[in-house]
Amino acid sequence: MAQRKLSILAWQIFILVVLLSVWEWGYDTAKALLPRAFVPSILDPYFIAKPSMIWTSFLKLGCFADPAGFLACYGATPNNLWLATLVTIKNMLWGFLWGASLGVLIGLTLGRSAYLSKIFEPFIVAMNSIPRIALVPLIILMFGLGDLSKVVTASIVVFFVVFFNTFEGTRSVDRDQIAAARLLGASELTVLRTVVIPSALAWVFASLTPAVSFALIGVIVGEFIGAERGLGKLIIEAEARANAAEMMVSIIVMMIVGIILAFIVRRIQAYLLRWQPQFEQQH
Amino acid sequence: MTDASNDLTMAHTTAGSAARAPGAGGAADVAAPVRIRVSNLDKRFRTAGDGVVAVDNVSFDVRQGEFVALLGPSGCGKSTILNMVAGLLDATDGEMAIDADPVVTGKVNRKVGYVFQRDTVFPWRTVEGNIGYGLEIAGVPKEERRRKVERAIEVSGLAGFGSSFPRTLSGGMRQRVALMRTLILEPDILLMDEPFGALDTHTKLEMHKTLLEIWERERQTVLFVTHDLGEALTLSSRIILLSARPGRLKEDFEVPFPRPRDAVSLRETAEFGQLYSHIWHSLGEEFRRTKAE
Structure with missing residues (x-):
């Protein structure tokens, strides 16, 4: 078993090294050896930069390369890499929290009431048919270029994902388990707290991992379309200067943020759903 | 009177001596207060057609400390009766009361415990x-x-x-x-809906042992739904036999075996065999009717 793990890790490192090497030296090597027609232009550093160029840009954007020192650079650059990352994460988390909370709340309410869900069904279907990204210019018009419009965008994107899952989860709660709880003396509210919510939690969590990525997408798109700061703004600025390396820096930072947040959600999920067989060994 | 009821009388007399033995827990104590009263209970389910009559004019009482088995073929409405008594289901007609308080659908009675068939x-x-x-x-x-x-x-x-x-x-x-x-x-009243129906024979016997032990100590008033004749005879002090759909009261008889009972050795006694084969015939008619439909 340990050997198997080791060999998997070895393969992963090997693939990573090959990819990075091709990225770094592939284009130059191909240009030196092959006739011009065979040189793959997709590897052109003009489009995809190079790991070494990305590192240099990272040092520059991250205020490590400034001769005046880190703090001077940090203070003088309002949208430096660190501040941009912080702002994007902050907006994303608020959007995620608002969207997920409202999604769970309304999902539970409509899931518990066949009457209300019948009333609101056509409205929800209609709202859900709008591609969320199409709303972003409107949202920026309403809430301005600041952080609020990004929070709103992210929460709308997150809301629908979480809402639909919570709704389904609430409706699929075992009726006999509810009856059992009632017969053991549970009030409507106690049933909700001790049966419906724990039972629907598996469904809610199934939506939270993608919801984290969706929140990030919401914020970034908002920053693309109109923002004063954030990682999305950094990308748009780099694009204006046709600087692929700087774009890559922001993209890699987003990737890392996404990995960390998804990891945190999965840990919480594994703990809260430890009664389910698939999370048996993980908590 | 049919032949079957004559047999029943006989079963009573053969096993009756055991019922009256000291420490016997079989026969109902007529002086004991009525805990569950079901009178003229009807239940019709509305389906695509005219509606199915599930329960037809069923009446019975369960007295303090009785262990009553509601026995009948599948689909005879015995679980329906139990669910109505528990207040989980509306009755179409008739009355049910627990300690003379009418049962209200959706209202939980703290005196009543309920065990489901499903997990x-x-x-x-x-x-x-x-x-x-x-x-x-x-x-x-x-x-x-x-x-x-x-x-x-x-x-x-x-x-x-x-x-x-x-x-x-x-x-x-x-x-x-x-x-x-x-x-x-x-709970001093226990409603059980085929609680061991999904278990294998051996596990079922183990559960019977546990339940007998608890009940013989606590003497709750029990209404126990089952289609398993052996189970009904092992556990209960009285069996109410229902007919095939629509569920009607067919027979009502005491189970006179002395207590404490042993779930395994009880089945090997002659009295058990006699009562078993008597009810089996009665029940057999209902099974045949179920199949004929």
């Missing part, structure tokens, strides 16, 4: 958490709760599994958890 253990709670559920939501202090749960685990043979989640348990153990979850609230 309704909460998978997100440990064995302890499940058994202690009723106490927890009633606000019983933690220390007292822990003591009671510990005892319930002991009594039910679940020792060592207190902190396990239900998915790691067998079907029989899960049903033990469900049983103790209800019994820990000390």
Whole structure:
């Protein structure tokens, strides 16, 4: 078993090294050896930069390369890499929290009431048919270029994902388990707290991992379309200067943020759903 | 009177001596108060056609301390009757009362405990958490709760599994958890809907032993739905036999075996065999009617 793990890790490192090497030296090597027609232009550093160029840009954007020192650079650059990352994460988390909370709340309410869900069904279907990204210019018009419009965008994107899952989860709660709880003396509210919510939690969590990525997408798109700061703004600025390396820096930072947040959600999920067989060994 | 009822009289007389023996817990005490009263109960289900009559004019009483089995072929409406008594289902017509209080659908009576046929253990709670559920939501202090749960685990043979989640348990153990979850609230009326219906023969016998032990000590008033004749005879002090759909009262007789009963050796006695074959014929008619439809 340990050997198997080791060999998997070895393969992963090997693939990573090959990819990075091709990225770094592939284009130059191909240009030196092959006739011009065979040189793959997709590897052109003009489009995809190079790991070494990305590192240099990272040092520059991250205020490590400034001769005046880190703090001077940090203070003088309002949208430096660190501040941009912080702002994007902050907006994303608020959007995620608002969207997920409202999604769970309304999902539970409509899931518990066949009457209300019948009333609101056509409205929800209609709202859900709008591609969320199409709303972003409107949202920026309403809430301005600041952080609020990004929070709103992210929460709308997150809301629908979480809402639909919570709704389904609430409706699929075992009726006999509810009856059992009632017969053991549970009030409507106690049933909700001790049966419906724990039972629907598996469904809610199934939506939270993608919801984290969706929140990030919401914020970034908002920053693309109109923002004063954030990682999305950094990308748009780099694009204006046709600087692929700087774009890559922001993209890699987003990737890392996404990995960390998804990891945190999965840990919480594994703990809260430890009664389910698939999370048996993980908590 | 049919031949079957003559046989029944005979069964009574042969086993009657045992019923009157000291310590016998079979025969109903007519002086005991009526706990469950069902009178002229009807239930019709509306379906695509005219509607199905599930229960037709059923009346019976269950007295304090009786263990009554409601026996009948599948689909005869016996679970429907139980659910109506529990207030889980509306009656089309007729009246039900517990301690002379009319049963109101959707209103839970604290005196009544209910055990489901289906597995309704909460998978997100440990064995302890499940058994202690009723106490927890009633606000019983933690220390007292822990003591009671510990005892319930002991009594039910679940020792060592207190902190396990239900998915790691067998079907029989899960049903033990469900049983103790209800019994820990000390209901003096117990409604059971084929609680051991999904278990294999051996596990079922083990459950019978546990239930007999508990009941012979506590003497709750029990209404127990089953289609298993052996189970009804082993556990109950009285059997109400229902006809095939629509469910009507067919026969009502005492089970005179002395207590404490042993779930296994009881089945080997001659009295058990006689009563079994008598009811079997009566029940057999109903099964044939079910199939003929």
